[in-house]
Amino acid sequence: MSTAESMAGTAGTLGSAVGTTEAGTQDERRTPGLVPVAESLRSTERRPPEPPAEAPAPAAGRAWAFWRLLGSELGLTFRRPRNLTMLAVLGVVPIVIGVALRLVASEEGMGGLVQDVVGNSLMLTFVSFSFLVLLLMPVAVSVVAGDSIAGEAGAGTLRYLLAAPAGRTRLLLVKYLNAVVFAYAVTAVVALTALLTGLVLFPAGDVTLLSGTTISMADGLLRILIAVGYVGAGMAALAAVALALSTFTEVSIGAIAATMVLVIVCQVLRAIPELGSITPYLLPSKFTNFDAVLRSPIDFGSLRDGLLAFGAYIVLFGSIAWARFSGKDITS
């Protein structure tokens, strides 16, 4: 269900969860039937934060706790039926594309891309990416990233996660890394199913690039690896946007829908030729740059531009998420 389940695992490692809250010091403001709020705008303004009662844990212990928390987050993410279903759907799409192309291939007069795919098993990966990177993969990534903070807040489990001292930045980082790992998982699932489908349906062998040159199978696999790294980085940048939106709401579907609306609006803007001046700065217009690996020589300039844009988006929206989340009143 949510991270509350993992409390048993995490709370133990995060030091005493209850001992550090000020619940015990606020007897005069306790109302029967209400759960005491650990920190609200009024209480923090009224009193300077007290130094933590116990000495901070040694660095090694903190690092271990961080990885432990990330591990439990990942375990939750990859055990949720919803996320597994999305991964499965994304894995099925390349199979469908491959089978469809295989059936079409018997007809005459096919276009270059179909010909490319039918002629070689590795090309299906790139074709699948070009289909999925526009909408379906962003949906999967924004569901996980948009749900990360808002979902906890909506389920009322956020303050338990923040019970440990110095928890906010670390929690945000854990949530973001969790989304990044999921983004790469999505990319890898698409690439692997496309690769396997291609190997089953189409002949293996030398790959013809867009430039008309031919490379060996091993070189082709290396280029697929580069493409996976690039597309995953693009999805990680989208995850930063979704995470930032997630810190502004307690309704996770709001953050998810807002991210998707942003992606769709960007795609619409890209389709308007008069707005050609702003399209290079939109995040989705960089997603499709992975076809640089299909050129000869590899167009590293275009890959570098894309990665710089992803980095800029991650820094900007990551810092927005941090600014919002570290100063937010956590009341749920």
Place this chain on the structure above:
Amino acid sequence: MRRGTFVRWGVPIAAAAVIGAAIGAGPVIAAVSGEPVLPERSAQQLLADAVAATGKEGGIAPMSGTVQQTASLGLPALPQTGEASPLSLLSGSHEVKVWYGGADKVRVALPTQLNETNLIVNGDTAWYWESATNTATKLTIKAEARQDKRALPTPRPTDVTPQQVAEHLLANVDQHTAVRVINTAQVAGRPVYQLVLAPKDAGSLVQEIRIALDGETYVPLQVQVYAKGSAEPAFQVGFTQVTFTPPADENFTFTPPAGAKVEEKTLGAGMEQEVAADRAEHAKDVAERAKVVGQGWTTVAVVPFSLSDLKTATPSDGRQGRGPGSGAGADPSALIDSVLKSATPVSGTWGSGKLIKTKLVTALLTDDGRLLVGAVTPEEITKAAGTK
């Protein structure tokens, strides 16, 4: 609001500022600095140096880079043409990769989304590769055609590079033009001399033409055409990234991939001319009846013309089985229709007709079957229409 809130939100604001600075730094620094990075040169000296540097044996230094072509000609809304259609060059911006290894070693690639079109010239063979249709065309250039490059029935592969455009424009420098040199500009991160040609005639739509010559190798790196009354260039072709290292040899070798359709064509052979004979005859016929009014920048070409000529003219590339890449709007008739829709009817003592205005070119289609085209104001073109 507590102070902590301001400090916290300062982080994303600072991040946004840094990113914005990184994006805007290049053009802004180039525009603001204004420090001459190159010694002063008169236009005369500059051209002489450029001719000396590029005219010697071997021609232009080997190089490779990315050429960006941007056109905002103020055309009426163009139909959505296919990415690879030449008509798409009339609006928006396009990137071409160029590898130049010498006069007979050129590779030009036009990358589009999941497709690429390549022209590879190596000695007397050239390959034209289209990944969208999976066809490779081998063009064999006959010896006599190579002797006289200008006699090629197809445009030279270097036509997309700024050199060609610059050469063409420098031919126009005469008493109609004011020339000056700017030595503070930068193109593709390299200091350049900008040769600015400004028409003296007020009737011209062209404000000025700027040709950027690399400060070191004198290779033309950029050509910009500014229309009257707009700060942004209406047409610009130039390198966004360039390196003067000889490109690797594998760029100029091409073997058609397995499964591709391979066609062969010979350029400069008699066959081609026979096929195009009636077309050429028609063109010659038109050329004989065509005339030129005015001189210098305000030249207006007058051609006998009727709309039916256009409607029957079809693109000669013979691509009947169009792939999904070339949209339905890729044929010229749709473009013509949309342009004619925006034409304004005009009339005067010379007669009446339809006037088509863009930022750089004005065209007048008279009702008595003439087409006048020139880079001039509408007043000038109607004046030209009056000179029978």
